[in-house]
Amino acid sequence: MTEDGRAPVEDADVCVVGAGPAGALTAYTLASRGYRVVVLEAGERFDRGDDERRMEESLRPAHDAGELWNMETGDGRDAYTSSGERYYPLNAARVKGVGGSTLHWQGMVMRLHEKDFEMETRHGVGRDWPISYDDLQPYYVCAEKEMGVAGGDDNPYAPPRSQPFPLPAFEPSYSDSLFSDACDEVGLEMHSVPNARNPEPYDGRGVCVGYGTCQPVCPSGAKYTADVHVAKAEDEGARVIDRAQVERLETDGEGDAVESAVYTTPSGTYRQDADAFVVACGGVETPRLLLLSRSRDHPDGLANSSGAVGRYFTEHLFVGAGGTVDQPTRQNHIGFITSESHALYDGEDPTPLGTKLEFLNYAGPSPAIEAMNADEWGDALLEDLRGSYGNHVSMGGLVEQVPTEKNWVTLDKTTTDNLGNPVPDVRWSVADREAEAIRAANTVQNDVLGAMDADVGWTVGPEDTGPAYHHMCTTRMGHHDDESVVDHRTKAHDLENLYISSSSVFVTAGAMNPTLSIAALALKTADHIDDDI
Amino acid sequence: MELTRRDALVALGVAGTATGGAYAVSRLEDDDTAEAVVERLSHVAEAVYPSEVDVTHDFLETYVVGRVEERDGYLEGVTDALDSLDSYTRNLRHEGFGDAPPDARDSLLRYMGVDEAEPAPDGTEAERVRYYVVNELQYALYTTPVGGKLVGIENPVGYPGGLNSYRREP
Numbered sequence: 239m240t241e242d243g244r245a246p247v248e249d250a251d252v253c254v255v256g257a258g259p260a261g262a263l264t265a266y267t268l269a270s271r272g273y274r275v276v277v278l279e280a281g282e283r284f285d286r287g288d289d290e291r292r293m294e295e296s297l298r299p300a301h302d303a304g305e306l307w308n309m310e311t312g313d314g315r316d317a318y319t320s321s322g323e324r325y326y327p328l329n330a331a332r333v334k335g336v337g338g339s340t341l342h343w344q345g346m347v348m349r350l351h352e353k354d355f356e357m358e359t360r361h362g363v364g365r366d367w368p369i370s371y372d373d374l375q376p377y378y379v380c381a382e383k384e385m386g387v388a389g390g391d392d393n394p395y396a397p398p399r400s401q402p403f404p405l406p407a408f409e410p411s412y413s414d415s416l417f418s419d420a421c422d423e424v425g426l427e428m429h430s431v432p433n434a435r436n437p438e439p440y441d442g443r444g445v446c447v448g449y450g451t452c453q454p455v456c457p458s459g460a461k462y463t464a465d466v467h468v469a470k471a472e473d474e475g476a477r478v479i480d481r482a483q484v485e486r487l488e489t490d491g492e493g494d495a496v497e498s499a500v501y502t503t504p505s506g507t508y509r510q511d512a513d514a515f516v517v518a519c520g521g522v523e524t525p526r527l528l529l530l531s532r533s534r535d536h537p538d539g540l541a542n543s544s545g546a547v548g549r550y551f552t553e554h555l556f557v558g559a560g561g562t563v564d565q566p567t568r569q570n571h572i573g574f575i576t577s578e579s580h581a582l583y584d585g586e587d588p589t590p591l592g593t594k595l596e597f598l599n600y601a602g603p604s605p606a607i608e609a610m611n612a613d614e615w616g617d618a619l620l621e622d623l624r625g626s627y628g629n630h631v632s633m634g635g636l637v638e639q640v641p642t643e644k645n646w647v648t649l650d651k652t653t654t655d656n657l658g659n660p661v662p663d664v665r666w667s668v669a670d671r672e673a674e675a676i677r678a679a680n681t682v683q684n685d686v687l688g689a690m691d692a693d694v695g696w697t698v699g700p701e702d703t704g705p706a707y708h709h710m711c712t713t714r715m716g717h718h719d720d721e722s723v724v725d726h727r728t729k730a731h732d733l734e735n736l737y738i739s740s741s742s743v744f745v746t747a748g749a750m751n752p753t754l755s756i757a758a759l760a761l762k763t764a765d766h767i768d769d770d771i
Numbered sequence: 772m773e774l775t776r777r778d779a780l781v782a783l784g785v786a787g788t789a790t791g792g793a794y795a796v797s798r799l800e801d802d803d804t805a806e807a808v809v810e811r812l813s814h815v816a817e818a819v820y821p822s823e824v825d826v827t828h829d830f831l832e833t834y835v836v837g838r839v840e841e842r843d844g845y846l847e848g849v850t851d852a853l854d855s856l857d858s859y860t861r862n863l864r865h866e867g868f869g870d871a872p873p874d875a876r877d878s879l880l881r882y883m884g885v886d887e888a889e890p891a892p893d894g895t896e897a898e899r900v901r902y903y904v905v906n907e908l909q910y911a912l913y914t915t916p917v918g919g920k921l922v923g924i925e926n927p928v929g930y931p932g933g934l935n936s937y938r939r940e941p
């Protein structure tokens with residue numbers, strides 16, 4: 239054992255790389271079934287006792303948002319290239335640390351719809367998944383229990399449920415009631431939103447108390463973050479090694495199985511052996527690690543005989559519009575949404591791409607933040623604040639992207655990270671049919687705002703859309719090893735003991751925030767490993 | 772509207788929705804530096820808080836005690852920033868900031884460039900005054916219900932005001 243406790247674990251059954259929700263849930267499940275599990279996590283273990291300070295810094299203008307969770311260390315650990323048609327802000331889109339990107343996330347958690355698994359058959363879009371909604375449904379139930387999802391049965395468009403949500407939905411906000419009248423007029427159905435946050439105490443975590451800073455930090459712990467399951471895995475005997483960057487996976491003499499993960503820590507470089515390996519590094523670092531692991535036996539990268547590793551990088555596209563109305567709207571009391579609409583999700587006009595609409599509870603400025611950025615103070619400032627706060631309304635939403643070869647994560651061999659390894663190059667673009675779907679969503683948003691007599695001040699359309707920070711499809715699942723990286727059990731086609739737990743195995747993206755599906759797949763992966771070893 | 776000790780506890784995140792915690796008993800009796808900070812901050816608060824707000828000594832004292840206990844470097848930071856504000860004022864008027872008449876203090880802060888300065892804990896003098904003095908005061912006011920209510924939001928960001936306010940009608 240090294241002084242800092244970062245030496246490898248002897249006789250490990252399973253080595254999990256990455257301690258976000260995907261790695262945490264796989265590790266916890268396997269540890270609780272008696273396996274000796276080690277988790278290697280590139281980022282640090284944050285002291286959650288500092289969350290109050292983080293919250294304050296998130297509101298005060300002197301502190302950069304990325305500082306809170308150390309999203310860009312100065313030493314090159316997080317270096318990347320973005321050489322596609324559209325710039326991709328990778329370091330705003332992920333957190334490295336125990337808990338992964340959920341430390342910073344918003345925490346809305348929906349199941350994919352049934353059609354998402356068969357977009358090719360139904361609409362000739364992308365490819366079908368090798369599993370169906372029914373296959374994943376029992377894992378969705380478990381994932382909702384693990385994360386503590388608060389939701390209601392009022393969504394007429396939601397896929398079938400075999401069991402109710404573990405927690406009741408948050409009640410709609412006051413501004414939801416204003417939207418509701420407008421939606422009635424437009425003929426758009428609203429319903430509750432599944433949230434991974436506690437409307438009542440759950441699983442030893444407290445209730446949401448309305449700090450309103452959910453993204454980037456919830457000081458009360460009411461918002462689920464994956465360090466919860468890292469701690470549970472440790473309670474079940476798993477070893478979690480933080481600040482352990484895995485540089486490559488090495489195979490045995492035959493090249494058929496992964497033998498060890500080579501990782502570097504502040505105290506040196508080590509080699510972790512195990513019977514099975516799970517890559518759970520998120521949708522960008524997962525393909526990168528496989529590409530970095532190329533060898534004589536795997537010259538194009540590990541698990542890449544299909545050439546699909548890193549290909550088909552897919553995101554969700556943000557759509558939004560907002561403005562002001564001539565009545566109070568009571569925004570920014572909480573930092574999450576309480577109503578959404580899946581009414582457009584399964585439609586085909588103008589495209590069959592999924593669209594999800596959101597009714598925001600945090601439209602317009604927050605007086606505290608505005609005060610700290612203002613050039614005024616005293617009575618003049620107060621007058622300004624009274625003028626700007628109080629009557630904003632906004633809608634957001636996500637539009638589905640279609641996986642395309644053109645969008646991909648590859649290695650930029652001209653730039654290296656702190657350890658001398660080539661950095662990821664994220665190539666991203668938006669296709670015409672996606673732009674069309676965005677325009678259609680904008681039209682509905684403007685209709686709703688119009689029905690509220692809102693003075694529309696901004697619209698995020700096809701030109702200024704941005705990514706929702708959901709990284710999908712870069713090691714997709716499939717039946718055949720010539721077009722996909724992992725099989726329906728999330729095991730790499732090319733290797734006996736390598737599994738992937740990530741949205742990188744998604745085949746298509748839908749337009750639902752991905753993490754509940756990531757969690758369901760993580761639990762499924764654990765079941766398969768349990769069967770295999 | 773009066774800002775009390777309890778409001779300071781709220782601003783510090785100690786009181787939450789329940790009653791006050793550890794700092795409720797803290798006092799500054801033995802700490803001259805911190806007591807001086809309270810006095811000097813009150814002069815700035817008179818300039819940067821709206822006239823509707825009545826800042827009590829208890830409010831500032833509790834806030835400063837909380838900060839000193841909670842944040843490494845706070846006491847040095849705020850003392851240095853207040854010192855620079857004083858020397859700036861002395862250069863112009865041959866008196867400290869606190870001795871300048873209340874209606875001159877607003878202009879002094881502006882002359883120094885604090886109104887347009889980007890807040891920065893290790894920036895220029897004006898930037899540090901903005902960070903450690905003006906923005907501390909604004910944070911203490913506007914993330915609490917007293918400041919929020921002035922603008923029409925009883926549960927502002929940063930304040931754990933519970934799960935009823937977002938549903939309430941205006």
Ligand SMILES: Cc1cc2nc3c(=O)[nH]c(=O)nc-3n(C[C@H](O)[C@H](O)[C@H](O)COP(=O)(O)OP(=O)(O)OC[C@H]3O[C@@H](n4cnc5c(N)ncnc54)[C@H](O)[C@@H]3O)c2cc1C
Binds near residue numbers: 334518709
């Ligand atoms: C601002 C923001 C808001 C979001 N909101 C939502 C939301 O409302 N709903 C939703 O469903 N999703 C949301 N997401 C996305 C969500 O956070 C991710 O889908 C989820 O965290 C992915 O889980 P993961 O475990 O696959 O990856 P991550 O959570 O990214 O974790 C991967 C971990 O692997 C580690 N790692 C990477 N490479 C290596 C290596 N080589 N060696 C060792 N460790 C490594 C990383 O350090 C990291 O800790 C949001 C994301 C962001 C950034």
Ligand code: SF4
Binds near residue numbers: 451461
């Ligand atoms: S609103 Fe609720 S979930 Fe969000 S930060 Fe506050 S306590 Fe956490």
